[in-house]
Amino acid sequence: xxxxxxxxxxxxxxxxxxxxxxxxxxxxxxxxxxxxEAAAATGIQRPLAAFHLDRLAExxxxxxxxxxxxxxxxxxxGRPAKLYRRAAGEHQVSVPPRDYRGAAELLAGVVDMIGGExxxxxxxxxxxxxxxxxxxxxxxxxxxxxxxxGARDAEAGxxxxxxxxxxxxxxxxxxxxxxxxxxxxxxHALADRYPPLICGMNLALLxxxxxxxxxxxxxxxxxxxxxxxxxxxxxxxxxxx
Amino acid sequence: xxxxPGGWSDGRVTGYQLAQLNxxxxxxxxxxxxxxxxxxxxxxxxxxxDAAPGFVWRxxxxxxxxxxxxxxxxxxxxxxxxxxxxxxxxxRREWFHRMAxxxxxxxxxxxxxxxDLDEALHRLDLLRRQGPGPLAFTFREPFGPLAAExxxxxxxxxx
Numbered sequence: 327x328x329x330x331x332x333x334x335x336x337x338x339x340x341x342x343x344x345x346x347x348x349x350x351x352x353x354x355x356x357x358x359x360x361x362x363e364a365a366a367a368t369g370i371q372r373p374l375a376a377f378h379l380d381r382l383a384e385x386x387x388x389x390x391x392x393x394x395x396x397x398x399x400x401x402x403x404g405r406p407a408k409l410y411r412r413a414a415g416e417h418q419v420s421v422p423p424r425d426y427r428g429a430a431e432l433l434a435g436v437v438d439m440i441g442g443e444x445x446x447x448x449x450x451x452x453x454x455x456x457x458x459x460x461x462x463x464x465x466x467x468x469x470x471x472x473x474x475x476g477a478r479d480a481e482a483g484x485x486x487x488x489x490x491x492x493x494x495x496x497x498x499x500x501x502x503x504x505x506x507x508x509x510x511x512x513x514h515a516l517a518d519r520y521p522p523l524i525c526g527m528n529l530a531l532l533x534x535x536x537x538x539x540x541x542x543x544x545x546x547x548x549x550x551x552x553x554x555x556x557x558x559x560x561x562x563x564x565x566x567x
Numbered sequence: 568x569x570x571x572p573g574g575w576s577d578g579r580v581t582g583y584q585l586a587q588l589n590x591x592x593x594x595x596x597x598x599x600x601x602x603x604x605x606x607x608x609x610x611x612x613x614x615x616x617d618a619a620p621g622f623v624w625r626x627x628x629x630x631x632x633x634x635x636x637x638x639x640x641x642x643x644x645x646x647x648x649x650x651x652x653x654x655x656x657x658x659r660r661e662w663f664h665r666m667a668x669x670x671x672x673x674x675x676x677x678x679x680x681x682x683d684l685d686e687a688l689h690r691l692d693l694l695r696r697q698g699p700g701p702l703a704f705t706f707r708e709p710f711g712p713l714a715a716e717x718x719x720x721x722x723x724x725x726x
Contacts, residue, residue, distance in 0.1 A: 441665025443657070519707070521647035526657035548657065549650040556653065 333417040339385040344370060345378045352379070352388050354498065354509070358409035379410050389413045414553075416514065427515065434520045443523055447530040454531035458538020461491035465539075484541045488559065491539050492532075497555060506544070508555035517556065525556040532557050578640030583675040583712050584623055585642055588633040588687035590670050591663040605662040612655055619645045624681060633687050635676065639709055642673075646706075669694050672703050675712035 340346050347368045352359045359367075365375035382388045392406040418427070437446050465487045489506060492499040498510040511517055517524040525548060532546040536559070545562035578585075595601040616622055616634065621641020626633030636642040645652060672691040676682055694703035701710040 441660055443660050447657075522653060522656035522659070525647075525653055529657065547650070548654045550648045550653060552648075556648075 334419045334421075336385050336387065336417050337419050339381060339387060342378070342381075344368070344374070345382060348375060348378050349382055349387060352382075352410050353412040354500075355411075356500070356509070358391055358393070358411045360407050360409055364410065376408075383410065386413055386415055387417075430516055431519065434516055434523055438520055438523050443526055446523070446527050450527045450530035451534040451537075454534025454536075455538035456534075457495060458491060458535040458540075461487060461494065461535075461539045465490070481543060484539075484543065487539050488536065488541045488544060491535055492559075495535070499559075502558075504561045506559040507551075508557060511555040521556075525550070528555070529557050532559070578643065578709075579638035580675065580712055582678055584678050584680070585636045585639050586633070586674050586676045586680075586682050586687070586690075587636065587642060588626070588672050588691055590666075590691065591659075592666060593663055594661075602662055604658070608651075608655055612652055615649060615651055616645055619649065621645070626682065626684065626687065633682070633684070635681065639673070639706075643706060669705065671705060673705060673709065674703050675701075 340349055348364055351364060351367050361372055361376045361379060364379060365372040368375065379388065383390045388410045389412070391409045391411070393409055394404070394406045420426075437443065465483075469483075485501075485506070489499045489501075492506070492508065496510060496512040497508040499506050499508055501507075511528070513524050513528060517528070529546055529548055536544055536546060543562055544559050546557050546559055548556055549558040550556040593602055593605075597606060613625070613632075617625070619641070621637035622645070623635040623637060626635075634642075636645075646656070647653060669691065672687070672694045674690045690703040693700075694705070697703075699705050699708035699710065701713045704710045
């Protein structure tokens with residue numbers, strides 16, 4: 327299980343709390359991050375940020391690009407800035423060794439072969455609804471005792487609850503105007519291999535999540551963008567603002 | 568990016584374009600209620616394909632949608648990364664029976680060539696009989712076009 331050991335080495339690089347904060351910041355951004363920006367965002371000195379960012383890059387957890395940020399080129403334009411962004415690779419560690427991904431690929435292949443998409447979507451929807459109900463209960467517990475919410479607050483509360491539930495499931499949600507988009511696809515490798523099957527499953531999961539979390543006025547639909555999840559949450563009301 | 572046997576490392580091959588044929592067994596006649604969702608979507612989705620980057624030409628004849636695209640990546644981007652088309656794919660079992668045999672075939676054509684339905688069905692038959700290879704393949708197992716010297720031999724074997 328050499329693979330597991332090397333992934334463990336990669337993940338151990340995140341054991342340092344400063345490095346972990348930098349990793350979390352860089353991977354949550356939609357742009358390449360400079361050393362200065364990362365330092366400011368995590369509240370540490372620039373040389374320290376540079377040191378840890380380069381450790382992350384050596385481990386392959388972030389990727390490095392060089393770009394002149396001044397727009398000038400040629401002699402006198404200065405050195406290009408070193409920029410960091412999330413790496414495409416994924417790492418999984420299971421101790422003792424487990425191979426759920428291998429099993430998932432086999433099962434997906436069989437569902438695809440026997441044409442069981444609609445059954446998969448039904449199962450995904452009820453799984454999503456269960457996760458949504460649990461998010462709703464958690465939100466109710468933390469909100470107890472707070473003042474009754476107005477209509478506007480209720481809408482904001484719905485969005486917050488949905489965002490929290492999405493983050494809990496590993497989607498890395500971020501607001502994009504009235505929409506909530508998802509920076510991470512939790513099923514990436516499988517979705518790459520069986521796109522309609524896995525994206526259909528994912529959509530059903532998220533429809534279930536919205537329903538279970540009693541989020542009104544939001545709906546999930548397929549709208550793939552490069553390097554993001556294939557699903558987006560949009561307002562289901564028609565531009566009432 | 569696609570890696571496939573033969574060392575081709577992206578979905579575009581100079582001098583070639585990618586032909587595609589899809590066949591399906593509908594759950595009802597075109598005017599039936601079960602097919603209404605499909606029939607209402609097919610024209611808008613075709614219009615999206617026609618406007619998609621890398622679309623070249625559509626085969627207007629016969630059983631299933633066929634088309635020619637600039638490259639494998641262009642076709643894949645449309646099929647799997649275009650929202651309305653992906654949604655269409657997600658729901659395809661509502662409208663089409665599952666097929667035990669291969670229902671989609673891809674093959675390279677010299678740039679400018681417009682395959683007819685006969686040629687397309689030939690390739691589908693080849694895929695079903697011999698599995699994926701340079702003359703007929705799938706998204707999951709793509710191949711680059713044959714080198715020139717083996718092409719004439721292969722053409723002979725097609726007859």
